[in-house]
Amino acid sequence: MEDREKLPGTGRIEAFSDGVIAIIITIMILELKVPAESIARGSFAGVVRELGPNLFAYALSFVIVAIMLLNHHSIMRAAGHATNGLYWWNANLLFWMSLIPLATAGFGQAPGQPLAVALYGAVMFVCGISFTLLRRCASRLSPADRDLAGFNRRNDAKNALFAALYGLSVPLAYVSVVISIAIFVVVAMAYFLPSRLPDER
Amino acid sequence: MEDREKLPGTGRIEAFSDGVIAIIITIMILELKVPAESIARGSFAGVVRELGPNLFAYALSFVIVAIMLLNHHSIMRAAGHATNGLYWWNANLLFWMSLIPLATAGFGQAPGQPLAVALYGAVMFVCGISFTLLRRCASRLSPADRDLAGFNRRNDAKNALFAALYGLSVPLAYVSVVISIAIFVVVAMAYFLPSRLPDER
Amino acid sequence: MEDREKLPGTGRIEAFSDGVIAIIITIMILELKVPAESIARGSFAGVVRELGPNLFAYALSFVIVAIMLLNHHSIMRAAGHATNGLYWWNANLLFWMSLIPLATAGFGQAPGQPLAVALYGAVMFVCGISFTLLRRCASRLSPADRDLAGFNRRNDAKNALFAALYGLSVPLAYVSVVISIAIFVVVAMAYFLPSRLPDER
């Protein structure tokens, strides 16, 4: 017990990650500017027109970040304890995730512009890769649990597919932004398909 | 003990929610701009005039968010452990709550404009509905405790009433913004009526 | 043990307070604008002139908020467990503390303007009163510990004195802002005089 207490837990990595992720959401909200003029004119249509695309981009990113947070929880539980390696793969992930607000704001301001959509897809793609790298590091820390290993393998396959789709969304934005946006929405939706953790059976 | 430790607790959901809720308050503070010109002129009346409506809107939202946080605590304690369902009903609530700063800023900038008041009421209404959905999910996770069940039923009724009042405030803002604002204040005040948790008797 | 676990601890109140207090510091940092022009000209004197008063106001508020956080820790430890009353006295305190960034920004922008200094003093005064009210509520929750009771009494006296000084700083700002600013500095410094918690002997 004494020894385990001295072993660095994942507590502060999780707390720090939660902090950064909560902050990512904050910054996305800050990008939603009050449509002051439309409100002053009492124009509901104006509010929708001004706020609509930004609100759609925010809602999409909110769902994606919430999925990432859920994955983050399951990765940290799998890891069980902290090492320098885990810390830095996690920091790498948080760095790329911290660019999501920027990508979201760009996307919300110009949803029809291929460059804005491609940048959004690119950030999500790099986040997907970073998740895979973090998950691998975490799996190495807890190889004993067989159920979890199987779960991680299935999850790895799923994440690799989704990361590949995000990667595809970058060039496809220059074919049609609609295809790329459809990819974002479908990937986000796909996470709601049941995929329970072994200990939640 | 081992098993319970592996069971996902509500800890990180709570920590994340606290983070987002703290952030909601931050963003509301950020909307309170320093009335630099009135201060430079040394005009207290100017400070009050510039800051007054925004400060009122902030104080109202602060109380409402504090009530929501208190409810959130009691819901999470009732749930006891986390599931994917609880996570997503909670994420749904946080999404709508994250629009409170926007609604507050709109309301504070144009407290006499029906559209601003109606949007404020609409956001609170959707938050109320989201709370009911989260509470239902949490209750299902802990059906055994009879005292808590009774408490939850009473709370459900109260929340349904308050959500309905928020819903009414949306059309009523077009009759008179004063009625809607009165509803916001009365609902906030009503929460201070005693309604203790069973374990606080 | 089971029962104590069900008793609502002060954990989430503390976590939420820490969140809000950390955020107060954030917003104060956000008010420190990069003196872009002076940097572009390479003028160190310009950087000091532009940033100086704001940095002084920020440093002062940072120390005051850090003192408040330390007091908050000791109050929560004294309380031991949470009640609705404690929650709301704490929310009341956080509301007034959340106005510190606004008061700090006003003070930093116009340190020679009596109104700015008086508003700063007024916010600190109300925070002092709110602390006394929270401390009283917390003391009632743990009347058994005699050492702590003595400590709290001494602390109450000290806090009452400091709150009174903050109160005085409001009218005195109209005599001379220097007197009020001296009060702010002296009160902040006074907290560094030794006053250990009984369990830190």
Place this chain on the structure above:
Amino acid sequence: MEDREKLPGTGRIEAFSDGVIAIIITIMILELKVPAESIARGSFAGVVRELGPNLFAYALSFVIVAIMLLNHHSIMRAAGHATNGLYWWNANLLFWMSLIPLATAGFGQAPGQPLAVALYGAVMFVCGISFTLLRRCASRLSPADRDLAGFNRRNDAKNALFAALYGLSVPLAYVSVVISIAIFVVVAMAYFLPSRLPDER
């Protein structure tokens, strides 16, 4: 057990520090403005030109802050319990760290301007000194553990070297900003050389 529970742990100091550190990262992200015009024109080169220096400064500071956070973890684990002294040395560190976003924004906006680079180096230098002071205070609180003492000694030497390099970067910026920037990058990279905590062998 009872007694230890009453002894103030480092929990809230850590939680508060994590909050402030997470916030430092937030503010740095907020300084990354969406290059709206370049996106609207669909110019990738424009996005890179506008965002490039700021993104480089942000990435550098992100790595430095992540290293600081890791050091902070190990210092707090070494301290084991909280005292007023530890609290204030920690507050002193957080104050100087809270100026990192400002220094980063100045650096990102004018990476070729000696003053901007020197101010960045100066803030890092003072942070390095503050870390040494905090580490000394923490070491005094846990003199018994011999492994940790040796580890701390080695770390002290390393930190003193790095702080000295940051100190040198200030005057060197006026010789050539490239030298100072190289120092920043080298110091950040040097932390990735293996230096495990004794309990991670």
